[in-house]
Structure formats: C-alpha cells, structure tokens
Amino acid sequence: MMMATVQRFPMFSSLSTTTNSYVPREVEEPSRDQFPAGLRVLVVDDDMTCLKILEQMLQKCSYHVTICCQAKIALAILRERKGGFDLVISDVHMPDMDGFKLLEVVGLEMDLPVIMMSADGRTSAVMKGIKHGACDYLIKPVRMEELKNIWQHVLRKKFNECKEVEQSGSVEDNDHQRRMTDDGEYASSANDGNDGGWKSHKKKRDAKDDEDNSELENDDPSTSKKPRVVWSVELHQQFVVAVSHLGIEKAVPKKILELMNVPGLTRENVASHLQKFRLYLKRVNGMAQHQGGISASFCGAVEPNTKIPPQALAALQAELLGRPAGNLVMPTMDQPILLPASIQNSTCIPAGCGVAFGQPIMKCQSNVSKQFSQPNVSSENVSSGFPSWSSNQLNVMVSPANLSIQNNMLVQMLQQQQPPSMSSESGHAINVQPSCLVVPSQSSNNTPAVNSPLSVHQNASYNSNGVFDYSSVTSQSNIMPLAGGQITDCNVGLLNGYLVPGAVPSSVTSCSVSTGSSTVWQPQNSSLYVNSSARLPGQVPNMSESYEAKAGISTEEMHMRNLGFVGKGTSIPSRFAVEDIGTLVDESSYDKTSVINGGDRVKQELNLDFMESAKVGIPVLQHYSSSDFMGVLSK
Amino acid sequence: MLGWGASRLEADMDRLLALLLHQGVLDGQFLELRQLQDESAPNFVSEVVCIYLRESDKHLRSLRTLLSDAETTDYKKIGVHLNQFMGSSSSIGAKRVRNVCLIFRTASEQSNRTGCLRSLEVLEYEYCYLENKLHELFHMEQQKVLASAVRYPLLLG
Numbered sequence: 001m002m003m004a005t006v007q008r009f010p011m012f013s014s015l016s017t018t019t020n021s022y023v024p025r026e027v028e029e030p031s032r033d034q035f036p037a038g039l040r041v042l043v044v045d046d047d048m049t050c051l052k053i054l055e056q057m058l059q060k061c062s063y064h065v066t067i068c069c070q071a072k073i074a075l076a077i078l079r080e081r082k083g084g085f086d087l088v089i090s091d092v093h094m095p096d097m098d099g100f101k102l103l104e105v106v107g108l109e110m111d112l113p114v115i116m117m118s119a120d121g122r123t124s125a126v127m128k129g130i131k132h133g134a135c136d137y138l139i140k141p142v143r144m145e146e147l148k149n150i151w152q153h154v155l156r157k158k159f160n161e162c163k164e165v166e167q168s169g170s171v172e173d174n175d176h177q178r179r180m181t182d183d184g185e186y187a188s189s190a191n192d193g194n195d196g197g198w199k200s201h202k203k204k205r206d207a208k209d210d211e212d213n214s215e216l217e218n219d220d221p222s223t224s225k226k227p228r229v230v231w232s233v234e235l236h237q238q239f240v241v242a243v244s245h246l247g248i249e250k251a252v253p254k255k256i257l258e259l260m261n262v263p264g265l266t267r268e269n270v271a272s273h274l275q276k277f278r279l280y281l282k283r284v285n286g287m288a289q290h291q292g293g294i295s296a297s298f299c300g301a302v303e304p305n306t307k308i309p310p311q312a313l314a315a316l317q318a319e320l321l322g323r324p325a326g327n328l329v330m331p332t333m334d335q336p337i338l339l340p341a342s343i344q345n346s347t348c349i350p351a352g353c354g355v356a357f358g359q360p361i362m363k364c365q366s367n368v369s370k371q372f373s374q375p376n377v378s379s380e381n382v383s384s385g386f387p388s389w390s391s392n393q394l395n396v397m398v399s400p401a402n403l404s405i406q407n408n409m410l411v412q413m414l415q416q417q418q419p420p421s422m423s424s425e426s427g428h429a430i431n432v433q434p435s436c437l438v439v440p441s442q443s444s445n446n447t448p449a450v451n452s453p454l455s456v457h458q459n460a461s462y463n464s465n466g467v468f469d470y471s472s473v474t475s476q477s478n479i480m481p482l483a484g485g486q487i488t489d490c491n492v493g494l495l496n497g498y499l500v501p502g503a504v505p506s507s508v509t510s511c512s513v514s515t516g517s518s519t520v521w522q523p524q525n526s527s528l529y530v531n532s533s534a535r536l537p538g539q540v541p542n543m544s545e546s547y548e549a550k551a552g553i554s555t556e557e558m559h560m561r562n563l564g565f566v567g568k569g570t571s572i573p574s575r576f577a578v579e580d581i582g583t584l585v586d587e588s589s590y591d592k593t594s595v596i597n598g599g600d601r602v603k604q605e606l607n608l609d610f611m612e613s614a615k616v617g618i619p620v621l622q623h624y625s626s627s628d629f630m631g632v633l634s635k
Numbered sequence: 636m637l638g639w640g641a642s643r644l645e646a647d648m649d650r651l652l653a654l655l656l657h658q659g660v661l662d663g664q665f666l667e668l669r670q671l672q673d674e675s676a677p678n679f680v681s682e683v684v685c686i687y688l689r690e691s692d693k694h695l696r697s698l699r700t701l702l703s704d705a706e707t708t709d710y711k712k713i714g715v716h717l718n719q720f721m722g723s724s725s726s727i728g729a730k731r732v733r734n735v736c737l738i739f740r741t742a743s744e745q746s747n748r749t750g751c752l753r754s755l756e757v758l759e760y761e762y763c764y765l766e767n768k769l770h771e772l773f774h775m776e777q778q779k780v781l782a783s784a785v786r787y788p789l790l791l792g
Contacts, residue, residue, distance in 0.1 A: 049687040049723035119722035141725040
C-alpha cells in the first residue's frame with residue numbers, strides 16, 4: 001500500500017522511532033493535506049501498557065512517534081533535540097517527575113504544546129492540568145478519535161505564534177495581557193496603579209489559590225502557568241545571593257530555598273525561578289557572545305561574586321541599563337528613520353540590580369491613545385497628535401543614587417519628514433520596562449490625583465539641568481499642570497495597563513505638533529514627568545494582570561528601569577521588555593534625560609551622542625524578536 | 636478438514652469475547668485494541684496484555700504491601716498505584732477491574748482502611764478472573780494460529 005504517505009524523518013537516529021518500520025494499513029485519502037501525517041509526537045508515560053497502546057495508535061494516525069517511560073529521560077530527549085518534536089503527550093502521574101512539572105518545563109523551554117493524560121478524569125484534576133498550561137487533557141482510555149485530532153494543537157500554536165508576529169504593528173489587548181501574565185513572575189511591581197479593572201491580582205504571594213483562579217481568566221491556556229510568586233527586587237536579590245553562594249551550577253532549589261529563608265516561598269517557586277534564571281543566563285550568554293565586543297564595556301559594573309559568566313552579566317547589566325537593544329543590537333540597526341536616544345548613566349546603576357530581571361513588555365500604541373480620558377485633551381486630538389510627533393527622541397532616565405528608580409525611557413520620534421502615513425503606522429508607544437517595580441514595605445497612599453513625584457517642566461531651558469528635590473516632590477502630589485504632561489501620563493497608564501512607576505513624561509514642544517495635528521499641547525509645558533508612585537488616572541483594565549498592586553510603594557525605593565523605544569512596529573514580537581514612548585518633542589529640542597540622582601535631583605541631559613550611535617530601525621526590532629535575548633525571562 | 640479447527644477456534648473466541656463483553660469484564664476498548672493489530676504489529680494485543688498483566692501483578696503486590704500495616708498505610712501512595720492501575724486497565728478495556736479501582740480509590744481517599752481492604756479483595760478477584768479469561772482467549776488464539784499454520788503445508792503439499 002501506499003508507502004508514500006509515511007513520512008520519514010531523518011532526524012533522530014538513536015531514538016527509538018517507530019515510524020520507519022510502519023506500514024499503514026489504511027491510508028487516509030490522498031487528497032488530504034499531508035500535514036498531520038508525520039507529526040512528531042513524544043509520548044511520556046510510566047505505564048508501559050498505555051505507552052504501548054498509544055504508540056500503536058499514534059502510528060495508526062501516521063504520526064511519527066517517540067515513546068519514553070520516564071519523564072526525566074523525556075526531558076533530556078527534548079532538550080537534546082530542540083525543535084525535534086511538535087507535540088508532547090505526557091501522563092500526569094509519574095514517579096520520577098510530576099507530569100505537571102514536565103509540562104511546565106516543556107512549556108518554558110521548548111514552548112511545545114503539551115497534552116496531559118490521566119485516568120483521573122475528575123474535574124479538579126483536569127482543571128489542574130489546564131491551569132498548568134496543558135493544551136489538552138485526555139482521560140484514559142485514550143481513543144483513536146482523540147488522537148486523530150491532536151494535530152490541531154500544533155497548528156493552533158503555530159497559528160498563534162504567527163499572529164503574534166503579525167501583531168507587531170498593533171498590539172491587541174489580549175496579547176498584551178498575555179505577555180504580562182507570562183512575565184508576571186518577575187513583576188515585582190508594587191505600585192501598579194491600575195486597579196480599575198483588575199481585582200484579582202493583589203496579594204499574590206500568599207494567595208496562590210486566588211491566583212490560580214485569576215489565571216483562568218487568561219484566554220490562552222497554554223500560557224498560563226502555576227501560581228506565581230512576585231519576585232520583588234529584594235526577593236530576587238536574595239535568590240541571586242543564594243545562587244551565587246551555592247554556585248550557579250550547583251544551586252538546587254531546595255538549598256536555595258533554605259538559604260533564602262523566605263516564608264511562603266515554595267520549592268517549586270524557587271525551582272521555577274531558577275529554571276528561568278538559568279535559561280536567561282544561558283541565552284543572555286549566547287547573545288553576549290555574539291555581541292561580545294559591545295557588551296564588554298559593561299562588565300565592570302556587575303557584581304563580582306556571582307558566578308555568572310561575564311558576558312551574561314554584561315548583557316544583564318546592559319539590560320538593566322535599559323539599553324540592551326541599543327547597545328547590543330545597535331550594529332544591526334540601520335533605519336535612519338527612527339532615532340533612538342538613550343541615556344547613558346551607567347554609574348547610577350547599582351551592582352545589586354545587575355541581576356534584576358527585565359519587566360515584561362508593555363507596548364503602547366498610538367491607536368490606544370483614543371482611550372485617553374483626560375479632560376484637558378480630547379481623545380481625538382491626542383490620537384491625531386501622536387502620529388505627528390517629531391523625530392526627536394526623548395530620553396528620560398530617573399535614577400536615584402541609591403538606585404531605587406532608574407528609568408531609561410528612550411523615546412523615538414518620527415521625523416517630520418516622514419509622510420503621515422508612515423507616522424501613523426508606527427504606533428508611538430510608551431514602553432516602560434521596570435525591572436523591579438515592587439517596593440513592598442512602604443506605604444504611600446497614592447491617590448489618582450497624585451501624579452508624579454517628579455515633574456519636569458521644560459520651558460525654554462532644555463539645556464539646563466533641572467535639579468529637583470526629589471523627596472519633597474515625592475511627598476507632594478504633583479499634578480501635571482500641563483495638558484501635555486497629563487496626556488503622557490495617560491499614555492503610560494493606559495498603554496501599560498498598570499501604573500507606571502516611573503512615568504517619564506515627555507516634553508511636548510511647540511513645534512512637535514506641527515504636522516496636521518490639532519493638539520492641545522502647549523509647547524511651554526513640555527512636561528516630562530516621572531510618575532513613580534502615582535496612579536494613573538486612566539487605566540486600562542485589561543492589561544495589568546501580572547502586576548501586583550502593593551499597598552505602599554514609595555518612589556524612592558523603587559527600582560525601576562524603564563526603557564522606551566518608539567519603533568515603527570511598537571510590538572516587538574519576542575516579548576521584549578522594551579517599551580515605546582511616543583512623545584512630542586519639538587524639533588529644536590534635543591534628547592532630554594531627566595535623571596533623578598540620589599533621590600533628590602532631577603537632571604536632564606542631552607543625549608545626542610547616543611542617538612547617533614544607536615539607530616533603531618524597524619528591521620532591528622525584528623531582529624530582536626528573533627534573538628530574543630531580552631525576552632528570555634518573560635516567557 | 637484441518638481448516639475446520641481454526642474456524643471453530645475462532646468461533647469459540649468470538650463467543651468468549653462476547654461473553655466477557657456481556658459480563659462487563661471487557662469493553663469496547665479491547666475491541667479497539669484488536670483493531671490496532673495489523674501486519675506491522677501482528678502480536679500487538681497479546682503483547683499489550685502481557686505487559687498489562689505484568690504491571691498489574693506489581694500493582695497488586697504493592698497495594699497488598701501498602702495495606703498490610705495498619706499504622707503506616709500511605710493512602711496517597713495507594714492512590715497513585717490505583718490511578719495507574721486504573722489507567723492501564725481502562726486502556727486495555729478491563730472494565731470491571733477499572734471500576735473496582737475506582738471504588739478502591741475512593742476508599743483510599745477517605746483513608747477508609749476497611750473499605751480499602753475489601754476493595755482489594757474484590758480487585759484481586761476481578762483481576763484473577765480477567766487474567767484467566769485473557770489467558771483462555773490467547774490460548775485459543777494460539778491454537779487457531781497453529782491450526783491455520785498447519786493448513787498451509789498441507790495445501791502446498
């Protein structure tokens with residue numbers, strides 16, 4: 001019979017793949033697309049009976065089957081042959097490793113669809129499987145009919161990925177939300193101001209069950225994972241200290257947990273974090289090796305005692321600095337259209353923060369701007385105003401000397417020479433990438449009215465460094481006087497979906513509005529303001545899921561790193577922790593950086609030099625996505 | 636009339652199978668298993684059943700051991716064994732064994748020792764019955780194969 005329908009895969013020579021010897025007795029109609037045939041499936045089950053039956057059944061479906069009776073071996077196989085499988089079917093109960101654990105690791109590392117199966121068909125068990133991210137849950141006995149259909153999960157996954165890439169131009173809420181959820185474990189954001197629509201994500205650390213439930217809200221089951229712990233700066237640093245004490249290679253979750261000695265933290269939490277941490281280091285390392293020359297300059301600032309390869313540290317450092325994209329990827333950027341400006345303030349970065357993870361990507365787009373509800377500015381104006389922004393970049397970096405706040409916001413503006421259509425295409429977005437947002441201990445009552453601790457008014461004095469008493473500002477509730485500033489505020493809040501701890505308001509310049517935008521913004525008011533503790537009045541309910549609202553966050557203690565790129569496609573597919581800020585900058589204005597030093601000063605700098613070196617173009621963004629180095633943790 | 640033996644054996648097999656299905660010892664999953672058997676895996680059913688019987692023996696022994704000591708009975712472990720036993724039983728279509736496992740598991744979840752012991756007895760009985768019947772079935776099948784194998788040389792001769 002028709003041997004032709006049996007696909008032979010050249011890859012796994014040593015593995016016991018059975019397809020080769022398999023001659024299908026009944027061949028599916030030849031007109032059918034060949035896709036499901038040859039699907040590479042790995043079956044993991046410690047029950048030999050089921051394994052055998054499944055193998056035979058899957059072969060009957062013309063799949064390419066690999067069987068394995070131990071989860072750990074399965075994991076080794078998967079790691080060894082990344083990309084060698086399309087789908088994993090795993091039993092839930094296995095002696096050497098829990099099926100859920102396998103599911104998580106596979107989801108994390110390989111991003112493969114995983115189907116769980118068990119004889120236990122109770123709702124609670126199925127629920128658990130789905131919550132852990134299984135794309136399907138089969139109840140034994142597994143039937144042929146079910147197996148014939150499993151290819152759809154592969155297709156769905158691929159489809160979703162495609163969609164994600166396509167969405168680079170416009171990030172939809174769903175996607176956004178999902179990413180935030182994905183990255184939620186690292187979100188130590190204490191101060192998310194958006195509680196508007198988000199009720200479920202508070203007090204996460206102690207309420208796992210609640211969290212589980214809230215996770216169900218997530219549409220995409222494959223991305224939802226087990227209960228999350230919010231890895232605050234402190235927590236993460238404890239973790240890093242523990243890991244470095246043990247040595248990155250020898251660190252095991254149990255020992256780390258003992259060293260950390262944090263109540264409520266479970267071994268699984270630590271294990272998961274360690275997993276990601278290692279993965280992150282690995283990827284960052286690989287990335288850094290690629291870009292070795294560039295990243296070398298950052299090595300010095302990194303904590304010496306952690307046993308982490310220098311390149312990895314360098315990359316981490318770079319990420320902390322908020323310029324990973326700019327620095328590392330810069331050589332590949334060649335788009336003249338967008339000029340990124342980043343602030344170089346390496347001295348301000350604390351060594352301890354070097355290991356902090358980047359925050360999930362938040363993307364803001366101009367089309368989101370219509371949601372702005374600021375009274376001062378009509379929404380139409382705002383939205384129309386964005387495309388018209390001038391090409392100058394604005395960087396605002398807020399970094400208190402004690403390193404609590406560090407915002408690099410890279411703002412790119414479209415050049416005015418750009419045709420309007422172009423500008424509209426590129427969503428100006430504000431991306432805030434706070435590495436560590438959470439400052440748990442402090443209680444600052446943030447009322448929506450309190451906007452930013454720091455407000456920088458730039459009138460004519462762009463060049464001058466404005467020094468502000470930071471602490472005093474913090475205590476005060478500064479409401480942005482300017483419409484522009486408020487708009488910015490709204491942008492951040494809306495786009496990010498959570499309260500932007502350090503919101504860098506971009507200065508709006510008089511000239512910026514020039515192209516056909518009837519913006520209300522006033523040039524005098526070009527207000528860059530950093531709103532670290534303030535809750536943004538306009539909040540997007542959907543987005544802030546992963547952020548935990550902690551009661552007290554003071555601006556001083558926040559460690560934040562905000563990096564904003566305004567790229568053409570604001571959504572960077574690979575979960576970059578890069579955010580785009582669209583701001584109005586007048587043509588004459590240069591890049592401005594406002595830096596809060598020592599918690600009491602705001603300094604504005606011009607970053608022209610950086611602009612020249614770093615040109616962020618659209619292709620670069622795509623490049624990022626593929627290399628993905630920033631987004632390692634965000635998975 | 637050597638071919639007659641084979642067909643008679645086949646009829647016997649069918650009858651036995653129908654009986655087991657009727658009794659609820661086996662269910663449709665077993666038939667599905669038989670359909671999976673083809674030239675690529677000519678002994679598929681017997682191989683699977685062999686594996687099943689071997690594994691099930693282990694499970695039963697473990698369960699017996701786990702329940703032997705009243706004080707240290709680990710009901711969770713029992714549950715794990717039962718889950719697996721249930722999974723494999725349902726996979727080959729051993730319906731009654733699976734159902735008893737279900738009851739057993741409920742008892743173990745309630746840490747009901749008496750219920751567990753009783754369930755274990757029933758389980759052992761059911762399993763024993765299934766094992767015998769399966770052996771009978773495969774014995775017939777072997778006979779049938781032999782009978783039909785004998786036929787070919789005669790025909791050739």
